[in-house]
Amino acid sequence: MATKAKDQKPVKLHVKTGDTVKVIAGDERGKTGTIKSVNRTSQRVIIEGLNLVTKHNKPSAKNPQGGITKIEAPIHVSNVQPIDPKTGERVRKNAPSKTPNPALRQWLDSEKYIRKTWCLRSRRNSSSRA
Numbered sequence: 001m002a003t004k005a006k007d008q009k010p011v012k013l014h015v016k017t018g019d020t021v022k023v024i025a026g027d028e029r030g031k032t033g034t035i036k037s038v039n040r041t042s043q044r045v046i047i048e049g050l051n052l053v054t055k056h057n058k059p060s061a062k063n064p065q066g067g068i069t070k071i072e073a074p075i076h077v078s079n080v081q082p083i084d085p086k087t088g089e090r091v092r093k094n095a096p097s098k099t100p101n102p103a104l105r106q107w108l109d110s111e112k113y114i115r116k117t118w119c120l121r122s123r124r125n126s127s128s129r130a
Contacts, residue, residue: 008041008042012040013038013040013043013045013077014082015035015038015045015080016035016038017036017037019034019082020034020035020082021047021080021082022080022081022090023050023079024079024080025079026051026075028050028051028075032083033050034047034048035047042074043077044074044077045074045075045077045080046072046073046074048072050072050075051073051074052070052073053071054068055068055071056068057069
C-alpha cells in the first residue's frame with residue numbers, strides 16, 4: 001500500500017526552484033525548462049511549459065463561461081537532471097563538503113558556483129533575532 005504525501009517527511013532534493021533542468025524520462029524526455037515549484041514531500045517538481053495536461057473548468061461566478069485550460073502537471077524529481085548554465089550539458093551536483101564555502105553549491109563538471117538561497121535566509125533570520 002502506498003503511503004500518502006501527508007504521512008511522508010520532506011526530503012532534500014538535488015534541484016531547487018529556478019534551476020534549469022532536462023527531463024530524462026517520460027513523455028517529455030529530452031526537453032528542457034526552468035523549475036517553477038518544488039514539492040519536497042511528494043518529491044515532484046513543476047517545470048515551466050512542460051507536461052501540460054487538460055483541465056476542465058466548471059462555470060462559476062468567477063469564470064461564468066467555464067472551459068478547457070492547459071496546466072503544468074508535476075514530474076517526479078528522479079526524471080529530471082540539472083543543466084550546467086555554462087555548457088548546457090546535464091550535470092550532477094557536487095557534495096557540499098567539497099565546496100570551499102558551505103553557502104555555495106557546485107556542479108561536478110563545472111567551476112561555476114551557485115549561491116544557496118536557504119543559507120542567505122537563515123543568516124538574515126539569525127542576525128535579526130540577536
